[in-house]
Amino acid sequence: MEITMPAPFTFTTFLFFLLVTALLLNVSQSRAQHRKPSSLVLGLSHSRTTLPTPKVSTVSTKRPSELLDMMEPLREVRDGYLISLNLGTPPQVIRAYMDTGNDLTWVPCGNLTFDCMDCDQYYRSNKLMDTFSPSYSASSSRESCASSFCVEIHSSDNSYDPCTMAGCTLTTLLKATCSRPCPSFAYTYGAGGLVIGTLTRDTLRVHGSSPNVTRELQMFSFGCVGSTYREPIGIAGFGRGALSLPSQLGFVQKGFSHCFLAFKFANNPNISSPLVIGDLAISSKDHLQFTPMLKSPMYPNYYYIGVEAITVGNISATAVPLSLREFDSHGNGGMLIDSGTTYTHLPEPFYSQLLSVLQAVITYPRATDVETRTGFDLCYKVPCAGNITSADDLLLPSITFHFLNNVSLVLPKGSHFYAMGAPSNSTVVKCLLFQRMDDGDYGPAGVLGSFQQQNVEVVYDLEKERIGFQSMDCALAAASQGLHKN
Incomplete structure (x- = not known):
């Protein structure tokens, strides 16, 4: 200041x-x-x-x-x-x-x-x-x-x-x-x-x-x-x-x-x-994958990490911009972890390139009417057996974030595509819950939102300035912590 x-x-x-x-x-x-x-x-x-x-x-x-x-x-x-x-x-x-x-x-x-x-x-x-x-x-x-x-x-x-x-x-x-x-x-x-x-x-x-x-x-x-x-x-x-x-x-x-x-x-x-x-929160957590916490010159009190790659199944979604893993001379850039933002935001043109890879991999019909109504960019009519089950998620490709220090986080099923309503005619419409970053070159280059953090234990080790990730059934974790009511 x-x-x-x-x-x-x-x-x-x-x-x-x-x-x-x-x-x-x-x-x-x-x-x-x-x-x-x-x-x-x-x-x-x-x-x-x-x-x-x-x-x-x-x-x-x-x-x-x-x-x-x-x-x-x-x-x-x-x-x-x-x-x-x-x-x-x-x-x-x-x-x-x-x-x-x-x-x-x-x-x-x-x-x-x-x-x-x-x-x-x-x-x-x-x-x-x-x-x-x-x-x-x-x-x-x-x-x-x-x-x-x-x-x-x-x-x-x-x-x-x-x-x-x-x-x-x-x-x-x-x-x-x-x-x-x-x-x-x-x-x-x-x-x-x-x-x-x-x-x-x-x-x-x-x-x-x-x-x-x-x-x-x-x-x-x-x-x-x-x-x-x-x-x-x-x-x-x-x-x-x-x-x-x-x-x-x-x-x-x-x-x-x-x-x-x-x-x-x-x-x-x-x-x-x-x-x-x-x-x-941090004791006995050394088995987790930890990525370094980046220090933002612009917002030193918030939590930033660096993204090296994003893959769809086994396909890399083109080159990740440097802005997602480092800051410029003014302090802009980095991936902000923000529980107050619902969806993950990615910068252009990388966001559009990720959409292109998903479109090339997914062969189900697009639900363009739902896209227009909801504002989401990719919605598909996915086959289902009459109920929305986890089996439906297996029909869609996985999305993996690769962070600095060789840390990989495969987004849990249901944390990238999500059902927009009840099944109809043996299909259910699921949309990609990612958004483009609309702030241009100012502030963070991307945001990891709370929706993509579902069923993931996220550890903020402030003493060692690192952030750890581990896929986890959070309902079972809640039961083990006594957070279930009888």
């Missing part, structure tokens, strides 16, 4: 300013790491009414007996996986998307005053809306300009500008003693979403897998959002920044893992996807 200073500043004052900022960040990290459990075992939930249409882009050193496992229900709505946040005193349960492509955790605020514009379609099809009421919480307060999180959330050239406009003096800014409330923020999202809110702190409670075990983070900082555009549900940020959920829980130097359930489990209240944070 480039920091601009008014003319009267001397170089000595500038150094002092940097020192104070560094000390604030250190105090914040130490506060976040105070008395935290070594591991959290959580459940992600998945619930949808219809298949979402394409959107325009965007090693533990402790013995097992010393690891503390925690559990929360997580469920999916529309096109993502939800985590339940217990906020406030008394606790209010708010469900938010687990999003590895964001740092900030925010929730809708105000039972009557929360306003979501252009959300009518969502309101008609879903009743899972949760809102948080600060006035009903005895422990809720506004974050002040003295907080390092306030500096973090404002991303202008000089992050102190908003607090200066709020009336903070130079002396209080440098000493981090300004008690004025942190000014409102605005966040924009690649799909056209916008949220406006205030930075709030309150108690976050995480319930243990054993009865009557609860851990509290009393100074959890999050966005209390009063108005949004096309963003009806909150977000739990899982990036590497200071504001992210793993960071404030004290796990930013460890890691986490998730195993997303297949879409067929959507709306099933008796099972949730395993999400593990801390020691258990």
Whole structure:
């Protein structure tokens, strides 16, 4: 971040300013790491009414007996996986998307005053809306300009500008003693979403897998959002920044893992996807295939990997562009892993070349009417025996991603082509759930979406800066973690 200073500043004052900022960040990290459990075992939930249409882009050193496992229900709505946040005193349960492509955790605020514009379609099809009421919480307060999180959330050239406009003096800014409330923020999202809110702190409670075990983070900082555009549900940020959920829980130097359930489990209240944070997520995982985590100069808090090739069956889908495995001089490029994006996005002309290979291999009739209606690019009428079964998937070629360090991930069946409806006349229409990257040369060159991560254990080893993959039946994994309800 480039920091601009008014003319009267001397170089000595500038150094002092940097020192104070560094000390604030250190105090914040130490506060976040105070008395935290070594591991959290959580459940992600998945619930949808219809298949979402394409959107325009965007090693533990402790013995097992010393690891503390925690559990929360997580469920999916529309096109993502939800985590339940217990906020406030008394606790209010708010469900938010687990999003590895964001740092900030925010929730809708105000039972009557929360306003979501252009959300009518969502309101008609879903009743899972949760809102948080600060006035009903005895422990809720506004974050002040003295907080390092306030500096973090404002991303202008000089992050102190908003607090200066709020009336903070130079002396209080440098000493981090300004008690004025942190000014409102605005966040924009690649799909056209916008949220406006205030930075709030309150108690976050995480319930243990054993009865009557609860851990509290009393100074959890999050966005209390009063108005949004096309963003009806909150977000739990899982990036590497200071504001992210793993960071404030004290796990930013460890890691986490998730195993997303297949879409067929959507709306099933008796099972949730395993999400593990801390020691258990990365211990005993050396048997996985790990690819290096690339450091983006543009977005250093998010998770990038490099793609070397994509194969359809045994056929290579032409040469993969360099932009999918390295960054340019401005920080553009790389493959972003984003649980907040539904479908995998690939750049042109590589995306069209992949479609050409698939068309050459698949001989079933095209369902062009479904393509027009849904916006997906390849839909086929696939023979079936009257029911949608896994056997139908065997009629379509496999798709394999080859990442840096000789890591190969064969997409599980049902994670590339998906049935658009019930069988008819012994056929079922299945569409390729990939999309083209429409952002040109700016930002990531590609995105690995959550749909293609179904039935895959993904391990984010932040200590060793690597990401591991392993195909897995996530329903069985959920049962082994105690995330099934009787």
